[in-house]
Amino acid sequence: MGQGSSCETNIRKNQIYVTDCIFLFRKSSFPLRNSCTKMPEDREATIYDIAKYLNVSAATVSRGLKNNPMISKNTRKKIVEAAKTLGYQSNTFASSLRSRHTHTLGVLVPRLNSHFMSSALAGMENAANRHGYNLIIAQSLEDVEKEKRNAATMFNKRVDGLLISLSSNAQDINHLEPFFKRKIPVVFFDRVFPHEESTSVGINNHEAAYNITKHLIGQGCKRIMHLGGNLLRNVYQERLNGYKKALQDHHLSFSKKLYLSSTLSEQAGTDAARYILDLAPGERPDAVFSANDTAAVYCMLALKAAGLRIPEDIAFAGFNNDPISRVIEPNLTTMDYSGNSIGDTAATNLINHLKGISNLYTTDAITLRAEMVIRASSLKKLPE
Amino acid sequence: MGQGSSCETNIRKNQIYVTDCIFLFRKSSFPLRNSCTKMPEDREATIYDIAKYLNVSAATVSRGLKNNPMISKNTRKKIVEAAKTLGYQSNTFASSLRSRHTHTLGVLVPRLNSHFMSSALAGMENAANRHGYNLIIAQSLEDVEKEKRNAATMFNKRVDGLLISLSSNAQDINHLEPFFKRKIPVVFFDRVFPHEESTSVGINNHEAAYNITKHLIGQGCKRIMHLGGNLLRNVYQERLNGYKKALQDHHLSFSKKLYLSSTLSEQAGTDAARYILDLAPGERPDAVFSANDTAAVYCMLALKAAGLRIPEDIAFAGFNNDPISRVIEPNLTTMDYSGNSIGDTAATNLINHLKGISNLYTTDAITLRAEMVIRASSLKKLPE
């Protein structure tokens, strides 16, 4: 309120112009800007109000509010107090417009509603909140085109930095070029992409997959199947590689028959079970290492329904430590890594870079710890 | 770039002021504003660039870009083309500062990482995206104080509207007063709060709980326990009431011994199992209706471990249709309602209100459909 445009704020769309509320206009800028004629309750307090209240300049108020040393301790205190009594709230647009940063981070994820991702978001939100930053979140739904549009929106909204986990079918990151050109820092998390001007936060997928495969081998499994995801994404490529390497190191050969690539959805898990059951008995795997828990669990459910015993007939290991891994019976051996930490780390590093505390451009990748959680689904031998 | 402040953009924090880059300053406003001296690649195109490019005024460009009928079809087309060739992107701050709306919705949730909530967010994100709106998301972690701070931040960021699901221990909604005062529409979803100036989106919890309890009774259960949540939240209060009403209507009496209030966490589920096992055999419930799936599932797991059979010894029903309800064995009977739809509906209605298409102030509540999903955990009798 306090100026004309408010008369039609909510109906401004589509050429509806209301012009009969001139009585509200501020006739000239300066005189009226400082003479808050009426309805002081109806307009947000500005630094000009504070300035007038204290008989100082708006510049002083602006500086005082952000602890600029140019302002004496005394006036600074008075300004802060006045701001409080007047209920002053900084207008972020004006600030962003002039200062060119928004204290907002863009977050681009494939989907919001997975346990890992929502944990990562929670971690980011926490870190951002801690440092006075906000998050704008969008999901690509595993669709590159939507990812591109979202990236454009983020860029357009002038986010100070971008946190992104790629959609499964993104071939390249050309859609992030505008960010690189403008030197807007980009941090990849989980599903990363090598790029010399941005940083990645994730885990050592190769090692994790290697260890989990090795664990299965250690349990006496000889024919270990792998359920993998889209190899365009590093996480799935590396897990496959780690799996292969473990086989190789233990003199087991990789067989195409024992590798399925899918979306790792519930349906994919069920389909994998069907595939296994359709194999000749001698060709069936004696273990399955799935690149996520969802596929593993739904595969287990279907195999159990078909009468197979887990882990006696077929051992299982997943990835993610999703809540369902602790509900399925037997509980699923899996790889635990905290979405929360990944989100927190990614956001914190990004913010520190923005604040000038650290320099991300010299950091290529941050690898967080992942821990194998051994549960009954893979325990054919009793642990000593 | 193109003006002095950029020299210290990333290190502006904490009194670091760099002053030796005067060569970049724009000496006077108008002459230089239109004479893009150098590095045209380094500065975002503005309406002034387009104006100069076409020899029209910035005002005309501004109007042309938003299809103001005041501008002739011809110039309008030229403006749009020029905008495209110059790679123009509207500066949302300048726009928001002047026009006083942000095309941004604030979303305040208790936690991001639950299945229901992340689905709701996904639904909102979709709806918002569809209408050119963005989401700023924050979580209260079930802490009123954080909820208050977040609300203040949202308000401060001048969101056009607020979508909120209350933290479990919020006693009132005084912290939303600033929104009401400024006529910023607030939509509650799931965990709602009665308020004459805002709308609620959710399901009929009373009816749902009534039906699910009635279903258990229909299965022959006589001693039905209820695991409930914090009664400050309508969802839990209503579920309790629906449960009680169903008991009453079927001549079963409510017993305090068969009602536990908790956070409905995994631990709470396990604790409930302990509680049940500690009851004298004659006092044990023959069914449990939990206000969420998590508590139900962890209670089931513990009871199964103790040797109880489900549903023979004790039937189970949950609420939410969380993924874990389809993994637990036997599968959990539950109440299915789409977080996605709730999010979508809440956001869509809010946006329609903002656009003037509908008026939310006349809408008190929007109730979405919820559907009972009967699974093995409650089936003591064979369905006909």
Add this chain to the structure above:
DNA sequence: GATATTTACGCAACCGATTGCGAAAATAAT
């Protein structure tokens, strides 16, 4: 006490888009 520094603050030009109003140009009416 006079001059050199330092400190503290104000002026005014920004940032880029929006918009009320006046006015020129194009078209219609007389």
Add this chain to the structure above:
DNA sequence: ATTATTTTCGCAATCGGTTGCGTAAATATC
């Protein structure tokens, strides 16, 4: 051809905070 309308557009003032630079006041130095 002249006047009345309608179209189309430009001027300039915002929105509110930020910031380079100039300067008065306070303090220090000689």
